[in-house]
Amino acid sequence: MAQLTFIIGGTRSGKSAFALQLAHKQQNVCYIATASPAQSAEFNDDEMLQRIKKHQADRPAHWRTVEAPLDLDKAISQLNGDFDVVLVDCITIYVTNMLLKDSKKEEPEKDILEAINRLCIVCKEIASHVIIVTNEVGYGIVPDSRLARRFRDIAGHVNQLIAKEADTVFLVTAGIETKIK
Numbered sequence: 001m002a003q004l005t006f007i008i009g010g011t012r013s014g015k016s017a018f019a020l021q022l023a024h025k026q027q028n029v030c031y032i033a034t035a036s037p038a039q040s041a042e043f044n045d046d047e048m049l050q051r052i053k054k055h056q057a058d059r060p061a062h063w064r065t066v067e068a069p070l071d072l073d074k075a076i077s078q079l080n081g082d083f084d085v086v087l088v089d090c091i092t093i094y095v096t097n098m099l100l101k102d103s104k105k106e107e108p109e110k111d112i113l114e115a116i117n118r119l120c121i122v123c124k125e126i127a128s129h130v131i132i133v134t135n136e137v138g139y140g141i142v143p144d145s146r147l148a149r150r151f152r153d154i155a156g157h158v159n160q161l162i163a164k165e166a167d168t169v170f171l172v173t174a175g176i177e178t179k180i181k
Helices: 015-023 037-042 046-058 072-077 091-101 109-125 146-165
Strands: 003-009 029-033 064-067 085-089 129-135 168-173 176-179
Touching (some): 015 046, 029 072, 072 109, 091 109
Parallel strands (some): 029 064
């Protein structure tokens, strides 16, 4: 039966660790990474490469890993419900990837929200428990650049949309999860 769990928290809040804990309850897990080592290398982002390596080390070796920096809905639908759990980490990197892809567009939010709508539909149709991890980006100060404000606003709308569609939502703060839906 399709089930969508949404986990939201700040940077280093423990949200990914909690998502892994939920996924560990099943043997047949597919981990979908929205960040890729190749992409991080392309941007000379050593810090992101280290984060990716840590996430890889935290996952059991028998889990299948799929890199899906774009077209997340297609990546999930291609799994055909073959996994008990599909864990997506994380939506804010996915939003960043779409913003970078559409950097020339004046208003990319419409396309991003349409992609998230498609993602929610697929998550409800697939015969797997889908766990989606995201960053809460609205608690901080107002960013000083236009692009950063645009990202924060779009990520906030994306999080609202997924939370509305999710069966269960957890907020993770300081390693403590709180069920909010």
